[in-house]
Amino acid sequence: MSMSTSSPRLQIAPNGPEFSRIVLGLWRLGSWQMTAQQRVSFLEQALALGITTIDQADIYGDYQSESLLGEAIALAPHLRDQFQFVSKCGIKLVSDKRPAHGMQHYDTSAAHIIASAEQSLRAMQIEQLDLLLIHRPDPLMDADEIAGAFRHLQESGKVRYFGVSNFTNSQFELLASRFPLVTNQVELSLLHMQALHDGTLDLCQQLRIAPMIWSALGGGNLFRLLAEQDERSQRISAVLARIAAELEVSPGTIALAWILQHPSRPLVLTGSGRLAAIQEAVNATAITLSREQWFALWCASAGKNVD
Amino acid sequence: MSMSTSSPRLQIAPNGPEFSRIVLGLWRLGSWQMTAQQRVSFLEQALALGITTIDQADIYGDYQSESLLGEAIALAPHLRDQFQFVSKCGIKLVSDKRPAHGMQHYDTSAAHIIASAEQSLRAMQIEQLDLLLIHRPDPLMDADEIAGAFRHLQESGKVRYFGVSNFTNSQFELLASRFPLVTNQVELSLLHMQALHDGTLDLCQQLRIAPMIWSALGGGNLFRLLAEQDERSQRISAVLARIAAELEVSPGTIALAWILQHPSRPLVLTGSGRLAAIQEAVNATAITLSREQWFALWCASAGKNVD
Amino acid sequence: MSMSTSSPRLQIAPNGPEFSRIVLGLWRLGSWQMTAQQRVSFLEQALALGITTIDQADIYGDYQSESLLGEAIALAPHLRDQFQFVSKCGIKLVSDKRPAHGMQHYDTSAAHIIASAEQSLRAMQIEQLDLLLIHRPDPLMDADEIAGAFRHLQESGKVRYFGVSNFTNSQFELLASRFPLVTNQVELSLLHMQALHDGTLDLCQQLRIAPMIWSALGGGNLFRLLAEQDERSQRISAVLARIAAELEVSPGTIALAWILQHPSRPLVLTGSGRLAAIQEAVNATAITLSREQWFALWCASAGKNVD
Known part of the structure; x- marks a missing residue:
C-alpha cells in the first residue's frame, strides 16, 4: 500500500x-x-x-x-x-x-x-x-x-x-x-454487527443514503494484546492478521475495508490524532476484499458459519 | 390544580x-x-x-x-x-x-x-x-x-x-x-414503555394517528404501599412523588401527564369508577413537565441514564 | 378424504x-x-x-x-x-x-x-x-x-x-x-411459528405475494414416536391427532392445512419421495379447519392461550 x-x-x-x-x-x-x-x-x-x-x-x-x-x-x-x-x-x-x-x-x-x-x-x-x-x-x-x-x-x-x-x-x-x-450515523464494526442485521443498513441502501460509521474499530478492542482480548476478539484478530498479511496492509486497514465494502457505501469516521492511524484508514479505501475474506471476518465475529 | x-x-x-x-x-x-x-x-x-x-x-x-x-x-x-x-x-x-x-x-x-x-x-x-x-x-x-x-x-x-x-x-x-x-389502542405506562421504543408510537406520529393508551397507570402497581413494590416501582414512585410535590398535583396526575406529553398526542383511558381518580386524570391534561422531569421518570423506569 | x-x-x-x-x-x-x-x-x-x-x-x-x-x-x-x-x-x-x-x-x-x-x-x-x-x-x-x-x-x-x-x-x-x-420462501410450521409473528407473513399479505413454505412439517419432529418427542411436540401431536380423527385425515394433512389456511395464501413444499406422503399434502388443500381447531393448534405450539 x-x-x-x-x-x-x-x-x-x-x-x-x-x-x-x-x-x-x-x-x-x-x-x-x-x-x-x-x-x-x-x-x-x-x-x-x-x-x-x-x-x-x-x-x-x-x-x-x-x-x-x-x-x-x-x-x-x-x-x-x-x-x-x-x-x-x-x-x-x-x-x-x-x-x-x-x-x-x-x-x-x-x-x-x-x-x-x-x-x-x-x-x-x-x-x-x-x-x-x-x-x-x-x-x-x-x-x-x-x-x-x-x-x-x-x-x-x-x-x-x-x-x-x-x-x-x-x-x-x-x-x-x-x-x-x-445520513444515519451509526455504530458498526467487526465487534458490533447489529446495524448489518437489524435493517439499519438495508434502509440506508434502499434510500441510497450513505451511513456514517462510528467506532469502526470497535473501540480498539481488536488491537489489544492477544492475552487481553476475549475469545471473540481473538478470533477476529487472527483472521484480520491473516488477511492483512495476504494483502500487505495493517489489520486496522482490513477492519475498515470490511466496512467500506458494504453496498450501502458507508463513510468511516477516524478517532485518532496519530497521522499513521489516519493513513491506515485512508488505505482501506483502496482495498477490495474477496467475498471469502469478507465472510471469513463475518464468521469470526458471529462465531458460526453462514446458514 | x-x-x-x-x-x-x-x-x-x-x-x-x-x-x-x-x-x-x-x-x-x-x-x-x-x-x-x-x-x-x-x-x-x-x-x-x-x-x-x-x-x-x-x-x-x-x-x-x-x-x-x-x-x-x-x-x-x-x-x-x-x-x-x-x-x-x-x-x-x-x-x-x-x-x-x-x-x-x-x-x-x-x-x-x-x-x-x-x-x-x-x-x-x-x-x-x-x-x-x-x-x-x-x-x-x-x-x-x-x-x-x-x-x-x-x-x-x-x-x-x-x-x-x-x-x-x-x-x-x-x-x-x-x-x-x-388509532392503535396500546399499553403504555412508566412500568411498560415498550410502545415508546419498539416503533409503535413512531408510526402513530408518522401517520398523525393518536394512539389510545390502556393501563396508563401500570395497573396501579405504582401506587401500592412502598413495601409492596418491587425495586423498579419504588424508583419510579419516588420520582413521581418528588415531581408531584413540585407541581402540587397527585403522583397519578404526573404519571398520566408523562404519557400525554408524548408528541404522538396519546389519549389516555381511565379505569376507575371513583370520580376523584378521574379528576386526577383530567388534571394531567393541564400539566406540562419539563424535559428534565420527563427524563427523570424515563430513567427511573429504564434503570439507567439516557445514552 | x-x-x-x-x-x-x-x-x-x-x-x-x-x-x-x-x-x-x-x-x-x-x-x-x-x-x-x-x-x-x-x-x-x-x-x-x-x-x-x-x-x-x-x-x-x-x-x-x-x-x-x-x-x-x-x-x-x-x-x-x-x-x-x-x-x-x-x-x-x-x-x-x-x-x-x-x-x-x-x-x-x-x-x-x-x-x-x-x-x-x-x-x-x-x-x-x-x-x-x-x-x-x-x-x-x-x-x-x-x-x-x-x-x-x-x-x-x-x-x-x-x-x-x-x-x-x-x-x-x-x-x-x-x-x-x-415470493419469499420461508420456514413455517407448528414447530416454527416465527414468520407468523415477526411481520414476514404480514408483509406478504400486504403485497399480495404468496409465501412459499419450507419445512412445513417441522422436519418430521411432529411425527416421531411420542416417547421421542419433547413436551412441546407432544402437545402439538396430541391436538393434531384429535383433529385428524375428527376430520378423518392424517395428522400430517392437518399440519399442512393449518398453514394453507393462512390468508397470505402460502404454497407448501413437500420433501418426501413417497407418494403417500405427497398425497397427504395434496389432501390438505381440501381441508378447512374451524377457527377453534386452528387456534387449538396455535395454542399447543405457543404453550399458552391467546391473550
Whole structure:
C-alpha cells in the first residue's frame, strides 16, 4: 500500500452533499494535547490524505472540542472552505460548562436545536455547517417541531443538510416523512454487527443514503494484546492478521475495508490524532476484499458459519 | 390544580373523529356495584369534566359491561348524543354467556365482526358506534375480509370509524393498506414503555394517528404501599412523588401527564369508577413537565441514564 | 378424504406466475435411490395429483439434485412444459463438486447469479426457469447489482420471475425497491411459528405475494414416536391427532392445512419421495379447519392461550 493513497469522495444521498469516504472524527481532540498550530498542521495533513470532512458534536470533549477546532480555523482561515463540517445536537450533558443542566437528558426542541447549531458555528468559528445531526433518538421527539427547526436553519443559511445518528428505522422513517435526511450515523464494526442485521443498513441502501460509521474499530478492542482480548476478539484478530498479511496492509486497514465494502457505501469516521492511524484508514479505501475474506471476518465475529 | 380543569378534545387522525383526551374506560363497570341511576350520575359527572368519549369492548365484564352501560343510556337518552362510543371485537371468550365458545380464540371473520358490532349497539342501546377496534392481532386475519366488514358497517351507518388495538407496526400497515385506521389502542405506562421504543408510537406520529393508551397507570402497581413494590416501582414512585410535590398535583396526575406529553398526542383511558381518580386524570391534561422531569421518570423506569 | 383430491393452482403475485399450491420439493432427491426412469414415474404421479411446480436449488444434494432431475427430464422431455421450475442461488458450499470454494459463504454478485442460473438450466436440461430465488439474505447484497442480474436473465429469456428466500422484511423491501419480487420462501410450521409473528407473513399479505413454505412439517419432529418427542411436540401431536380423527385425515394433512389456511395464501413444499406422503399434502388443500381447531393448534405450539 503506497503512502500516497488518498480518500475518495462520495455524494452521500440523492441531492445530498459530497463528503470524503474517510471522515476526520474529532471526538477526542481535547485529549491529544496539541497546540492550536499543531491542530492546523493536523488538519492540513488530513487534507493531504483527501480527508475533507470533519465530524464534531456540541458535547464532544465536555463541550470543548468544537472550540479547540475553532482556534485552529481562526489561525488558518483558508481551511474553512476546504472542509465540510458535520456537527450534532440533542444531548444535554451534566457539565460545569452547562450549569443549567441538572441531569443528562435529550432535548430536541426547536429552541435547543437552533441554539445548539448557532453555538457550534460560533465555537468552530465558521459561517455554515454542512450537516447537522440529531445525536440520539429522543423518545420525546416531535418530528414536526424538528423539521421546523431544520427549515429555519436551512433558510437562514446556517446549515446545509440534516441527518440523524443512532436512529432505528421507524425513528428514521418518522423524521424523514417530515424533512429529507441525508445520513444515519451509526455504530458498526467487526465487534458490533447489529446495524448489518437489524435493517439499519438495508434502509440506508434502499434510500441510497450513505451511513456514517462510528467506532469502526470497535473501540480498539481488536488491537489489544492477544492475552487481553476475549475469545471473540481473538478470533477476529487472527483472521484480520491473516488477511492483512495476504494483502500487505495493517489489520486496522482490513477492519475498515470490511466496512467500506458494504453496498450501502458507508463513510468511516477516524478517532485518532496519530497521522499513521489516519493513513491506515485512508488505505482501506483502496482495498477490495474477496467475498471469502469478507465472510471469513463475518464468521469470526458471529462465531458460526453462514446458514 | 383547580377542580375546574376539563379534558380538552382532539381530532385523533386526519379525517378522523374528535375525542376527549381523557377517555372513560368502562372495563370494570360491572365491579363498581352501581345502580343504573348511579351509572347515569357517573356519566354526567364525567361529562362535566369534559370527558365525552367512552371505551368499551364486547367482552368486558364477561360480556356484561356494554349492557350495564346500555341500561344507563336507556334511563338518560340525552346522553347518547353527548358521548362518542368506542367498542372492540375479535376475541371470543369462554363464558356461560357464550355457550358456543369451546376455547378462547380470536375471530376476525366478517361475519363475527359485523355480528359483534351489531350486538354492541343493541347492548349499549345506541344507534351508532363512533369507533370499532379489532381487539387483538389475529394471526389468521384476512385484511381484505376485515376491510369488507368495515365497509359494510360504515355504509350501513352502524360504525363511523375503525381502528385496532395491540397491533405491531407490520400488522397495522397490512390492515391500513386496505382500510383507513384512526388509532392503535396500546399499553403504555412508566412500568411498560415498550410502545415508546419498539416503533409503535413512531408510526402513530408518522401517520398523525393518536394512539389510545390502556393501563396508563401500570395497573396501579405504582401506587401500592412502598413495601409492596418491587425495586423498579419504588424508583419510579419516588420520582413521581418528588415531581408531584413540585407541581402540587397527585403522583397519578404526573404519571398520566408523562404519557400525554408524548408528541404522538396519546389519549389516555381511565379505569376507575371513583370520580376523584378521574379528576386526577383530567388534571394531567393541564400539566406540562419539563424535559428534565420527563427524563427523570424515563430513567427511573429504564434503570439507567439516557445514552 | 378421497385419493382423487388434486392440488389447486394459484397466481402467486400480481403479474406473477401460476403455481400449484403444493410444490414438489426435490431437496432430498439424491437420497431416494431412484433410477432415472423411477424419477420420471415419480414426476408423472405428482402431476396426476395436480402438482405442477418443482422446487430446486443449485446446492441441493451437494450440487447434484438438479442433474438427477435433468436426467429424468431428458428421458421424458414432454414433462418440460408441464412443470414450473423454481431454483435458487447465492450460497457457495464447500464441496468436491466446487473445488474453488474455500469456505461456505454467500455470493450475490451479478456474475455468480447469472452463472448459477445458467448452470441450473443445463443441469435440469430445461430452457427456462419459471422462478429464481436468492437463497439466503447476503449481508453484502448490492440490490442494484442483483436487479441488474435479474434483468439480464429475464431479457435473455432464461428466467421468467424472481424472488427471495429467508429474507426479513427490511431485506425484502430493499430488493423489491429495485426489482419486482413474487415470493419469499420461508420456514413455517407448528414447530416454527416465527414468520407468523415477526411481520414476514404480514408483509406478504400486504403485497399480495404468496409465501412459499419450507419445512412445513417441522422436519418430521411432529411425527416421531411420542416417547421421542419433547413436551412441546407432544402437545402439538396430541391436538393434531384429535383433529385428524375428527376430520378423518392424517395428522400430517392437518399440519399442512393449518398453514394453507393462512390468508397470505402460502404454497407448501413437500420433501418426501413417497407418494403417500405427497398425497397427504395434496389432501390438505381440501381441508378447512374451524377457527377453534386452528387456534387449538396455535395454542399447543405457543404453550399458552391467546391473550
